[in-house]
Amino acid sequence: xxxxxxKTNRTxxxxxxxxxxxxxxxxxxxxxxxxxxxxGMRFSQVQALVSDLPKAKLLAQQGNIDLFAGNxxxxxxxxxxxxxxxxxCFLPNHTHAYDHAFCAKLCAASGSPLLFLSDQDNQxxxxxTSRNAVRLPDAVLDQIGVPGILVNxxxxxxxxxxxxxxxxIAH
Amino acid sequence: MEPVRRFxxxxxxxxxxxxANSLTHPLEELVNVQHxxxxxxxxxxLCTFPLIFVVARLAAQDAHFHNAPSSSAQQKNPYEGKPDxxxxxxxxxxxxxxxxxxxxxxxxxxxxxxxEGPTLxxxxxxxxxFITTGSVQNGMxxxxxxxxxxxxxxxxxxxxxxxxxxxxxxxxxxSAPMPSVKATxxxxxxxxxxFTDFRFEEPGKMRKITAEALPAPYAxxxxxxxxxxxxxxxxxxxxxxxxxxVQQYATSLxxxxxxxxxxxxxxxxxxxxxxxxxxxxxxxxxxxxKETGVFASGLKRPYGIAFYPPGDNPQWIYIGNTxxxxxxxxxxxxxxxSGSAEHIADLPHGGGHWTRDIQFTPDGxxxxxxxxxxxxxxxxxxxxxxxxxxxxxxxxxxxxxxxVYAYGIRNAGGGLAINPQxxxxxxxxxxxxxxxxxxxxxxxxxxxxxxxxGWPWWYMGGHQDPRHEGxxxxxxxKVLVPDVLLAPHxxxxxxxxxxxxxxxxxxxxxxxxxxxxxxNRSVRVGYEVIRVPMHQSGxxxxxxxxxLTGFVVDNGHVWGRPVGITVAPDGSLLVTDDGSNSIWRxxxxxxxxxxxxxEQKDAGAGRKNKSN
Numbered sequence: 001x002x003x004x005x006x007k008t009n010r011t012x013x014x015x016x017x018x019x020x021x022x023x024x025x026x027x028x029x030x031x032x033x034x035x036x037x038x039x040g041m042r043f044s045q046v047q048a049l050v051s052d053l054p055k056a057k058l059l060a061q062q063g064n065i066d067l068f069a070g071n072x073x074x075x076x077x078x079x080x081x082x083x084x085x086x087x088x089c090f091l092p093n094h095t096h097a098y099d100h101a102f103c104a105k106l107c108a109a110s111g112s113p114l115l116f117l118s119d120q121d122n123q124x125x126x127x128x129t130s131r132n133a134v135r136l137p138d139a140v141l142d143q144i145g146v147p148g149i150l151v152n153x154x155x156x157x158x159x160x161x162x163x164x165x166x167x168x169i170a171h
Numbered sequence: 172m173e174p175v176r177r178f179x180x181x182x183x184x185x186x187x188x189x190x191a192n193s194l195t196h197p198l199e200e201l202v203n204v205q206h207x208x209x210x211x212x213x214x215x216x217l218c219t220f221p222l223i224f225v226v227a228r229l230a231a232q233d234a235h236f237h238n239a240p241s242s243s244a245q246q247k248n249p250y251e252g253k254p255d256x257x258x259x260x261x262x263x264x265x266x267x268x269x270x271x272x273x274x275x276x277x278x279x280x281x282x283x284x285x286x287e288g289p290t291l292x293x294x295x296x297x298x299x300x301f302i303t304t305g306s307v308q309n310g311m312x313x314x315x316x317x318x319x320x321x322x323x324x325x326x327x328x329x330x331x332x333x334x335x336x337x338x339x340x341x342x343x344x345x346s347a348p349m350p351s352v353k354a355t356x357x358x359x360x361x362x363x364x365x366f367t368d369f370r371f372e373e374p375g376k377m378r379k380i381t382a383e384a385l386p387a388p389y390a391x392x393x394x395x396x397x398x399x400x401x402x403x404x405x406x407x408x409x410x411x412x413x414x415x416x417v418q419q420y421a422t423s424l425x426x427x428x429x430x431x432x433x434x435x436x437x438x439x440x441x442x443x444x445x446x447x448x449x450x451x452x453x454x455x456x457x458x459x460x461k462e463t464g465v466f467a468s469g470l471k472r473p474y475g476i477a478f479y480p481p482g483d484n485p486q487w488i489y490i491g492n493t494x495x496x497x498x499x500x501x502x503x504x505x506x507x508x509s510g511s512a513e514h515i516a517d518l519p520h521g522g523g524h525w526t527r528d529i530q531f532t533p534d535g536x537x538x539x540x541x542x543x544x545x546x547x548x549x550x551x552x553x554x555x556x557x558x559x560x561x562x563x564x565x566x567x568x569x570x571x572x573x574x575v576y577a578y579g580i581r582n583a584g585g586g587l588a589i590n591p592q593x594x595x596x597x598x599x600x601x602x603x604x605x606x607x608x609x610x611x612x613x614x615x616x617x618x619x620x621x622x623x624x625g626w627p628w629w630y631m632g633g634h635q636d637p638r639h640e641g642x643x644x645x646x647x648x649k650v651l652v653p654d655v656l657l658a659p660h661x662x663x664x665x666x667x668x669x670x671x672x673x674x675x676x677x678x679x680x681x682x683x684x685x686x687x688x689x690x691n692r693s694v695r696v697g698y699e700v701i702r703v704p705m706h707q708s709g710x711x712x713x714x715x716x717x718x719l720t721g722f723v724v725d726n727g728h729v730w731g732r733p734v735g736i737t738v739a740p741d742g743s744l745l746v747t748d749d750g751s752n753s754i755w756r757x758x759x760x761x762x763x764x765x766x767x768x769x770e771q772k773d774a775g776a777g778r779k780n781k782s783n
Binding site: 147 | 521547691
C-alpha cells in the first residue's frame with residue numbers, strides 16, 4: 001500500500017504546515033499589536049506626549065495601538081458650584097485646598113487626584129478630564145482652593161463612585 | 172476673610188514645575204523669598220565656611236565686598252561698557268533678584284537697596300563672586316547655577332544703578348531699562364453702595380453696611396485675586412486724614428503682626444513667621460525706636476499678646492501660639508524674658524486660621540482666647556476638626572476650666588479688645604468666602620456671653636448659608652447681628668480702643684482696626700486702617716470711616732498690608748504692616764494738610780500710582 005502511505009504522509013505534512021502557519025500568524029499578530037513597544041514606554045515619556053497628542057496618535061497608529069485620546073467622557077451635563085481640592089489632603093484629614101492652595105496644587109501637580117466638593121448637594125466627586133488624555137484647563141487648575149467656583153461638566157456614577165468630568169469655568 | 176497664603180495664588184503650571192524638578196526663576200525667586208536660608212544652602216555653607224574663612228583671611232587683609240577674596244577683584248567683567256548686557260541683566264534681575272531687592276533695586280524689608288552703598292563701589296569681580304557664592308548669614312542665595320554670562324549681565328545691570336543713584340532719585344530714573352511692575356488695570360464698574368473697593372477708599376470717608384443691604388449669595392462670581400506684594404513705590408506713602416502725619420517707625424522686620432503696648436509704654440510685637448516677640452522702647456525725635464530687643468524666641472507662630480494681671484504692674488506676659496497659650500514671667504521694663512515659657516493651655520490647631528489673640532477680663536479672673544475655624548465653612552456637626560473652633564474660648568488664667576464663651580464666630584483670632592468704657596469684650600472677625608464679592612461682611616462687635624454669631628449655617632441674622640440649606644432652623648432666631656458690618660473680604664485684624672490724648676477729642680474711645688485686605692474679591696478691598704466712631708458712648712452705630720489708606724498699587728499689586736494696631740503713650744497710633752515689613756506711626760499734627768516724609772522727599776510728585 002505505498003500509495004496510501006504516501007497520501008497519509010502528505011496529509012500529515014499539510015496539517016503540520018497549516019499548524020505552523022497558524023502559529024506564525026498568531027505570533028506575528030501578537031507582536032503586531034504593540035510592535036513598537038509603546039506599552040512599555042516610560043511614564044515620563046508618555047507624559048510629555050500629553051502636550052503633543054497628534055504625535056501620540058501617530059505613534060499609536062504606527063505601533064498598532066488603539067488610542068482613545070480626545071474622546072469625550074459620557075455623562076449628564078451639569079453646572080456645579082463648589083471647591084476643587086486635592087484628594088491626598090482631603091480624604092485622610094478633611095483638609096481643604098482652601099487656605100493651603102499652594103500645597104494642594106503641589107499635590108495635584110505630583111499626581112494626586114482632584115476632588116470637587118459640591119456646594120449644592122454636599123457631594124464629593126472624583127474629577128475627570130472631559131476628554132481622554134486632555135489636561136484640565138489651566139483656568140480650572142488655577143482655581144484649586146477657591147471656594148464657590150462655578151464649573152461646567154458631566155456627572156457620572158459607577159459602582160458607587162461619583163465622578164465629574166470637568167470642562168471649564170462657567171460664568 | 173484673610174488669606175494666609177503667599178503661595179496660594181501660584182497658578183498650576185508654576186507649581187507643576189517643582190514636581191518636574193525643574194525650578195525656573197519665577198518660582199525659585201518665590202521660594203527664596205520665603206526661605207532665604209535654605210537647608211541645602213546651609214549645609215553647603217557650613218561645609219565650605221572654614222575654607223572660605225581661611226581664604227578670605229589670608230587673601231583679604233583689607234575690607235572687601237562681603238569678604239570677597241582679593242583674587243575676585245581681578246576678574247574683569249566681559250560685558251563692561253556693553254549696553255546690551257545691562258538690558259539682558261535687567262531682565263534676569265526681574266526674575267531672579269527683584270523679589271528680594273525690589274523691582275527697582277531699592278530693597279524690601281530687611282534686604283538692602285542696591286541703588287546705594289558698597290554694591291555700587293565694589294569691583295565688578297567681587298560683586299560677581301558674591302552673586303555666585305551667596306551668603307547664608309545675609310540671606311543671599313547662591314546663584315552659581317546661573318550661567319556665568321548671565322551672572323555677569325546681572326553685575327552689569329546692578330552697576331548701572333550707580334547712574335540712577337547719582338541722579339539723586341531711586342532707580343526709577345535710571346538710564347538703563349528698569350524692571351517695572353506691570354500695572355493690573357481693572358475696568359470693573361464702580362461698586363454699588365454701600366460696598367466699596369480700593370479705588371474709592373479715602374481717609375475720612377464714612378461707610379455703613381446693614382444686613383438689609385446684603386445681596387443674595389452668588390450674585391457675583393467668586394474670585395481668586397490674591398495680592399502680589401511689591402516694594403513700596405517711591406511716591407507711595409500711607410495716606411491719613413488732614414491734620415495727621417505718617418512716619419515709618421521701624422523697618423526691616425520679619426512678618427510683623429500683632430502689636431500691644433505694655434503698661435510701661437513699651438511696644439510688644441509678634442513676628443509670627445520667625446517665632447519671636449520683639450520689644451520696642453520709646454520714640455526718638457525723628458520718630459524711631461530708642462531701643463529694640465527680642466523678648467522671646469522659638470515660639471510657634473505667636474500672635475496674641477496679653478499682660479497679666481491687668482493694671483500697671485503685670486507679672487506675666489501671655490502669648491497666643493497657634494497651638495497653645497504660654498506665658499513668661501515679666502517685670503515692668505523687661506526687654507528680654509527672664510525665664511522660659513510656661514505652658515498654660517493647649518489650643519485646637521491645624522487647617523486654616525492660625526492666629527490666637529488673647530485678652531483678660533478687667534478683673535483678671537478670666538482669659539479669653541479666640542480660635543478661628545479650621546475651614547471656610549465646614550459643617551461643625553460632621554467635622555470633628557472644628558470642635559472648639561470658630562469660638563471665643565474662656566479659661567481661668569492658669570489655663571483651667573475651659574469653656575466656650577461665644578460661638579459661631581468664624582475667626583476672631585485676629586483681634587480681641589476690652590472696651591475700656593463698658594468693660595465688654597470686643598472682637599474683629601473674618602467672615603466666610605465663596606459667596607461672591609459682596610458677601611459675607613467681616614465685622615467688629617461686642618461679644619455677648621453665650622452669643623451665637625451664625626457660622627457656619629447662618630450669617631448676619633437670619634441669612635442662611637446656601638451651602639447648608641435647611642440645616643438648623645432652630646438657630647435662625649438666635650443669630651446675632653454684629654455691631655459694625657465691614658466691607659466683605661476686608662480681612663479685619665487687630666483692633667484697639669483709642670485712649671490717647673493726642674488726637675482730637677472726638678476720637679477718644681473710638682476703635683481703630685487694621686484691615687489686611689481681600690483675595691476673594693474681583694476688585695480688592697481693605698488694605699487700610701479704619702476708625703469706628705463710638706460717639707463717647709462706648710457703643711457703635713454701625714458706621715466706620717476710612718482712616719489710613721494708600722497701600723494698594725493697582726488691582727494686582729499691593730505694597731502694604733496693615734495687621735496690628737496700638738496706641739503709643741504719646742497718643743500716636745502704631746500700625747504694623749506685613750507687606751512692607753514695617754511699623755507706621757500716625758500722629759496728629761493739627762496743621763492744614765498732611766505732611767509726611769514721602770511728600771517732603773518727593774514734593775510735587777503727586778500720587779498717581781493708582782492706575783485704575
